[in-house]
Amino acid sequence: MSSSKKIRVVIAKPGLDGHDRGAKVVARALRDAGMEVIYTGLRQTPEMIVETAIQEGAHVIGLSILSGAHNVLFPRVMELLREEGADDILVIGGGIIPEDDIPALKECGIAEIFGPGTPLSEIVEFIRENVKL
């Protein structure tokens, strides 16, 4: 219970859409998998997300987006992380993201995109296997 290394995850919703049920479901699943989830709420800018991840000592950032602005906002998060020297943080995304956009997002450093219907256990496992503690 008080195991010293605990995976800390920031769950954030960049952009302007106001629907965070998916983000909450994922946050809850990660909590149940024994992780510490920092939930930041709606309408986050990439700057806010990166600052939060730094202050919180996060190992993982989970971005959830439904508005279609992922091609702008996700790369911006990666750029800011690199500027801060914090690009060892594992970044994953979810929400409504067209298949065609995924290769470019991965190219810019997003480790994985989880679309609707992804089993929660798959996300948990992916984090455990890829996180740098």
Next chain:
Amino acid sequence: MRVDDLVQGVLGRDRRALARLISLIEEEDPVALDALSRLYRHTGRAHIIGITGPPGSGKSTIVTRLTSEYRRAGKTVGIICVDPSSPFTGGALLGDRIRMQEHSLDREVFVRSMGTRGHLGGLSRATSDAVRALDAFGKDIVLVETVGAGQSEVEVVEIAHTVIVTDVPGSGDDIQAIKAGIMEIADIFVVNKSDLPGADKKVTEINAMLDIDPGERGWRPPVLLTNARKGEGIPELVATIAEHYKYLKESGLLEERGLKRSKEELEQIMEYKLTRELLTKLQGRPEYEGAIRRIASREEDPYTVADRLIVEFLSSYKEESSE
């Protein structure tokens, strides 16, 4: 090298170094203790303010509003928010930041969320050292928000100079107000959500409780009404906090409590280190395992064995150090 980087980073106000140090503190990494021991003389300057009270009574919102006031006055702010860890999985959902978004791009405000990680008392084991890290970093004000407290999560009193206890209208009768525990640790009471019915009644009940306090108090905790969401009553709260700090300084209590805390902390550390050293020497030794078996079979009693082992340990230690 890592320790040097951490210490230099924190003193140089690098927030990544501060974040790293707090992570190491939480992970109980020995490097954190090395860094803290070197940072110690740079601490003791921050005004540490604890905020506790039941879940949903507005602690995070009050913390956010206080932060705005302090920032307007040009003061830097560190915030630690503690939320409960699951006793089943060890996981936690730390959601206090949601209400602190307006400060998320202010570089002079550092917010850190912590899970209790199995610790009771309203804080986590690492909270006190994390507060110290913020203090060494140079924060003028450190706000510590406890988990939603019930009646006995009173540990915040050990690390904060000023403790604010929040409550809301309609939460229990006047007997609740004279129970022991959380009601005894307040330096300032805040009845938040003043727009709800029963707010004035709550203030009266707390004041009535304070009226029958037989103790000779130099400071009678004021009872303030706030509506934190709208910011109402917050300037008054800031003024009251400052008054309390002034009282602590002028009455000599600040110094007195500082001495008491230093003594308690030193004793805790010695107790921990001595126990650990003793056990490292004993564990796995056949005579130690044998003694445990004899205690279990009632051939010996634990009191006598403990005395014997401690005497042996201390005399072996004396021999070692005189060699």
